[in-house]
Amino acid sequence: xxxxxxxxxxxxxxxxxxxxxxxxxxxxxxxxxxxxxxxxxxxxxxxxxxxxxxxxxxxxxxxxxxxxxxxxxxxxxxxxxx
Numbered sequence: 001x002x003x004x005x006x007x008x009x010x011x012x013x014x015x016x017x018x019x020x021x022x023x024x025x026x027x028x029x030x031x032x033x034x035x036x037x038x039x040x041x042x043x044x045x046x047x048x049x050x051x052x053x054x055x056x057x058x059x060x061x062x063x064x065x066x067x068x069x070x071x072x073x074x075x076x077x078x079x080x081x082x
Contacts, residue, residue, distance in 0.1 A: 011056065017063065019043050022074055029077040031070045 005011055016032030017023065018041035023030045032038050042050070048058055 010059075013047070015047065016041055016070075017044070022071060026074040026078055029074060029081055031073040031077060034077065 016030075016038055018032060020032075023032055023041075032041060044061070044063070048061075051058055
């Protein structure tokens with residue numbers, strides 16, 4: 001059972017960006033596309049639309065850069081396949 005968000009509460013989502021530069025470089029070997037960590041990727045506009053459809057108010061969006069661990073994992077996946 002998932003917890004409810006109280007009225008006025010804040011939902012924080014951290015998700016891989018399938019439109020980001022790492023996804024473009026590594027393509028199918030990008031760590032953001034690897035299961036079981038990530039089963040689906042959502043472009044920012046799709047995620048915002050889904051939140052609005054479920055009556056969430058999007059107050060702020062911050063796109064943060066990759067941490068280096070995901071970059072190096074993507075390199076490892078790429079090397080393994082090539």
